[in-house]
Amino acid sequence: MIKVEHLIKKFDEKIVLNDISFEVKDGETLAIVGFSGSGKSTILKIICGLLEEDLGKITTTEGDVAMVFQYSALFDSLNVHDNIIFALQERKELRKKYTTEDLDNIVKEKLKLVGLEGIENKFPSELSGGMQKRVSFARAIVTNPKTILYDEPTAGLDPISSTLIEDYIVRLKEETHASSIVVTHQMSTIERTADKVLMLYNGKCVFKGTPKEMCEAGNEYTKQFVTASLTGPMKMLAE
Amino acid sequence: MEQIRVFFKKSATYQLLQILAEQFEDFITTLGEIAQRGLKTLMCILTGQINWKEVIEQSSRFGVSSLPITISIVSMTSIIVAMQVAGEMVKQGGGNYVGLLVAMLTVRETGIIMSGFAIISMIGSSLASEIATMKVTEQIDAISVLGVDPVRYLFVPRVIAGTLMMPPVLIIASTFGILGGGVASTAVSELSYKAYFTSVWSGLFIYDIKVALAKAFVYGCTIALISCTCGYMAKGGAKGVGIATTKAVVWSFVAIVIWDLIFSVAFFF
Numbered sequence: 001m002i003k004v005e006h007l008i009k010k011f012d013e014k015i016v017l018n019d020i021s022f023e024v025k026d027g028e029t030l031a032i033v034g035f036s037g038s039g040k041s042t043i044l045k046i047i048c049g050l051l052e053e054d055l056g057k058i059t060t061t062e063g064d065v066a067m068v069f070q071y072s073a074l075f076d077s078l079n080v081h082d083n084i085i086f087a088l089q090e091r092k093e094l095r096k097k098y099t100t101e102d103l104d105n106i107v108k109e110k111l112k113l114v115g116l117e118g119i120e121n122k123f124p125s126e127l128s129g130g131m132q133k134r135v136s137f138a139r140a141i142v143t144n145p146k147t148i149l150y151d152e153p154t155a156g157l158d159p160i161s162s163t164l165i166e167d168y169i170v171r172l173k174e175e176t177h178a179s180s181i182v183v184t185h186q187m188s189t190i191e192r193t194a195d196k197v198l199m200l201y202n203g204k205c206v207f208k209g210t211p212k213e214m215c216e217a218g219n220e221y222t223k224q225f226v227t228a229s230l231t232g233p234m235k236m237l238a239e
Numbered sequence: 240m241e242q243i244r245v246f247f248k249k250s251a252t253y254q255l256l257q258i259l260a261e262q263f264e265d266f267i268t269t270l271g272e273i274a275q276r277g278l279k280t281l282m283c284i285l286t287g288q289i290n291w292k293e294v295i296e297q298s299s300r301f302g303v304s305s306l307p308i309t310i311s312i313v314s315m316t317s318i319i320v321a322m323q324v325a326g327e328m329v330k331q332g333g334g335n336y337v338g339l340l341v342a343m344l345t346v347r348e349t350g351i352i353m354s355g356f357a358i359i360s361m362i363g364s365s366l367a368s369e370i371a372t373m374k375v376t377e378q379i380d381a382i383s384v385l386g387v388d389p390v391r392y393l394f395v396p397r398v399i400a401g402t403l404m405m406p407p408v409l410i411i412a413s414t415f416g417i418l419g420g421g422v423a424s425t426a427v428s429e430l431s432y433k434a435y436f437t438s439v440w441s442g443l444f445i446y447d448i449k450v451a452l453a454k455a456f457v458y459g460c461t462i463a464l465i466s467c468t469c470g471y472m473a474k475g476g477a478k479g480v481g482i483a484t485t486k487a488v489v490w491s492f493v494a495i496v497i498w499d500l501i502f503s504v505a506f507f508f
Contacts, residue, residue: 048384064386073381075373087385090290090392143386 001026002047002147002179007056009042016042018203019056024196026061026146029173029180031194031211033225035234038200040183041070044149047181061179063146070152072132074124074139081107081120084139094143110138113175114168130161137168141176148172150182154189166192187226190214199225201234269490273468280394280464288391289399297400301362301459302408309357309412316349317341317416321423329428337430338438341420346447347507350413352499355458357412358405359491363466366397367487370470371480379471389471398463405459406452413451450506457502458495465491 002024009017016039024030032040045051047058048065074083085103088094098106111117114134124132133153140148150169154162166189173180173193182193190197190211197214199207199221206221207214214222224232247253283289325337370393373379382389421435469487473479 045380050380050383065384067381067384069377069381071376073377075378075381076376077369086382087387090385090387092288139381139385 001059001061002030002181003057003059004043004047005057005059007043007046007058008054009039009046009051010054016203017046017200020200020203020205022196022198022205022208024179024181026179027173027177028195029169029182029193030196030198031182031184031190032198032200033184033190034200039203040200041151044151044181044183047147048149061146064143065147065149066140066143066145067149068133068136068140068151068153070155072124072129072136074132074136076124079121079123080111080116080127080135083124083135084110084142086139087143106142107138110142111135113141113171114138115164130157130164133157133161133165134168137165137172141172144176146176146178148176148178148180150180150184152183152185154184154186159188162186162188163192169193206233269469269472269486272472273465276390276394276468276471277464279390280398283388283391283395284399288388288395290392290396293392293396294399297396298404300365301358301400301463302404305358305361306408306411308361309354309408310415312357313345313350313353313412313416314419316353317345317420318423320344320349321420322427325424325428325430329430334428334430334434335438336442337424337428338417338421338435338440339442341424342417342439342442343447345413345416345420346443346451348499350416351409351451351454351458352495354405354409354412354455355462355495356492358401358408358459359462359466359488359495362401363462363491364484364488366463366466367470368480368484370467371473371483374471374473374483375476375479393471394464394467397467398460401459401463402456403459405462406455409451409455446506450502454498454502457498461494461498462491465494 004023005021007017007020008015020039020043022030032043034040042051044067046053047060048067075086078086081104082089084107085098088098088103088106107120108117111119114137116131116134116138119127119131119135124135127135153165153169157165169180169182169189170193172178180193182189184190194211197207197209197211198205199214201221207219215226220233223229224234321337321341324340325334328334328337328340370379373393379389379393382392417439421432421439424430424435425432466487469483469490472486473483
């Protein structure tokens with residue numbers, strides 16, 4: 001479960017998030033949409049502890065919070081095997097739990113889950129963008145997290161790779177029963193992965209509902225987003 | 240009054256003061272970050288949170304990779320000094336002091352300073368750009384999200400490696416420096432090897448060697464800590480990496496010169 005109550009975040013004098021509240025139950029996926037710079041990634045960074053909130057309260061189910069980064073953020077000096085088991089090797093409380101054989105089996109199991117068997121010894125620079133993203137999925141779930149955050153998981157990928165990634169998000173939700181948040185711009189990702197949608201504009205929540213309601217409701221903001229129209233209540237930052 | 244304020248804000252004096260204020264703020268921030276990361280690194284070391292495998296890898300980077308360039312720079316400096324003074328000193332009847340001068344200069348100053356400069360240029364810049372790239376590509380964020388302390392993972396092995404590897408690098412480079420000085424002295428003057436090395440022995444003091452080794456420990460630690468911190472503070476993209484690397488090199492150069500001054504005042508006056 002992820003519960004965010006009255007979240008406020010400022011960068012210098014600029015209010016990036018203004019009184020944002022939502023709840024994601026266990027096994028549910030929330031999609032956060034909005035313009036670039038509307039504070040979507042900031043919410044994820046606050047939930048996983050990379051940034052501190054100025055005001056408000058964040059509650060998550062006890063356990064690890066995992067994050068899949070926009071550009072994968074794989075460690076380029078480590079091969080796929082070492083990337084995946086990084087947390088298990090480096091965290092004091094986990095290090096002694098696993099033997100080398102256990103770690104090898106975990107890597108094989110996680111790579112099988114994301115459909116990338118046999119690439120343990122490759123380095124991130126030898127993989128395509130889609131493969132890197134899938135390896136970062138494997139790395140994120142290695143500690144069996146209760147909360148998974150996806151920062152634009154399909155950004156920069158071709159439509160087929162995007163569909164594959166969306167399938168993994170759904171599969172991970174079903175297998176781990178974790179609460180997930182997906183930050184995205186793509187309607188296909190929202191429709192295929194999300195149970196609920198939250199739309200941000202200028203740091204404020206302008207829509208909360210299901211993907212179906214987003215497409216059907218008479219909300220001017222969602223209408224503009226879905227139809228990708230230049231006319232509507234949302235103006236680009238330069239305007 | 241308002242017009243005066245607007246006019247003043249557009250003036251060159253105001254712009255200059257603003258730049259100075261920004262640079263001062265950046266200076267204080269960087270100093271604070273170095274102190275904070277340094278303390279955290281020390282705490283990790285004292286509590287035994289050390290990844291020895293990574294320490295060995297970083298030690299190889301500090302000690303082995305940098306050795307050829309360090310030896311070259313220190314040797315050439317000693318050769319230049321010997322070439323400048325040997326001929327003249329022999330002519331003036333001071334041939335017995337050429338080895339003493341080269342040895343003393345190499346052990347007390349040029350060996351450690353030139354080794355420091357070589358390590359900063361080769362290893363410090365590489366450390367800073369590596370960590371800065373990790374920062375701007377969110378790899379350091381990924382380390383934190385995976386529940387690992389970035390200071391423990393990145394700073395501790397590098398600072399230990401820098402501190403431990405600088406003394407052996409200094410000893411090897413200074414030895415080559417003194418040997419190079421001998422070759423140059425005998426080549427440009429009528430000085431014999433025997434006279435040169437007899438003079439070297441009379442100029443080598445255990446006290447000087449101890450101070451040089453203490454300097455090496457401090458410089459190695461300082462270079463690694465500053466380089467890691469400047470990399471860690473990087474912002475933005477490729478430009479941020481460039482700025483962080485330049486900052487690491489400049490700060491490390493200035494820091495070791497300041498340390499050198501402190502050591503000179505503390506141990507040789």
